[in-house]
Amino acid sequence: MQVIGIKELQTNPGKLTKAFQDNDYLLITKHGQPLGLALPFAEGIMEQGLLPWFAIKGFQSGDLSLGQLSKALGKNQHETIKLLELLGVPVADYDFAEDLAAIEKMLAA
Incomplete structure (x- = not known):
């Protein structure tokens, strides 16, 4: 997961495109506070639902442990x-x- 400020996103929208091409998601902040999430479209969203898909992506990226993923699911x-x-x-x-x-x-030791 990447974190990007709303002003940076406004001045460099290519970062959003790049994140989507890398199959990554962005936490968008304003003054350091979470504002929203931007995530690429994936078939898993349609098949699993948004929350489970998002939790699985968090596990894949190392943001969630197996225990945290299990609890979320x-x-x-x-x-x-x-x-x-x-x-x-x-x-x-x-x-x-x-x-x-x-x-x-x-x-060898």
Whole structure:
């Protein structure tokens, strides 16, 4: 999620287009206070509904934890993981090469 002030958005509307092209959403503020959300259109909005879709996008971007997502969806974590699997959303995001390097470093010590 990106945060942008309303004045900046007025002077540089291309930032909104860029965020949509990157499939990202914007929190629009005025004097540092939340004013609104701008989000790209996606089929998931129509299929899942706005709140669940928005919560899932928040999870994908790292803004929500699995527990927070589960609470927002009104599901337990097991049900949430199954839903994410059906939607093709990875539950864990890690860098395999980074993990191997850390293991090799531990073994070398």
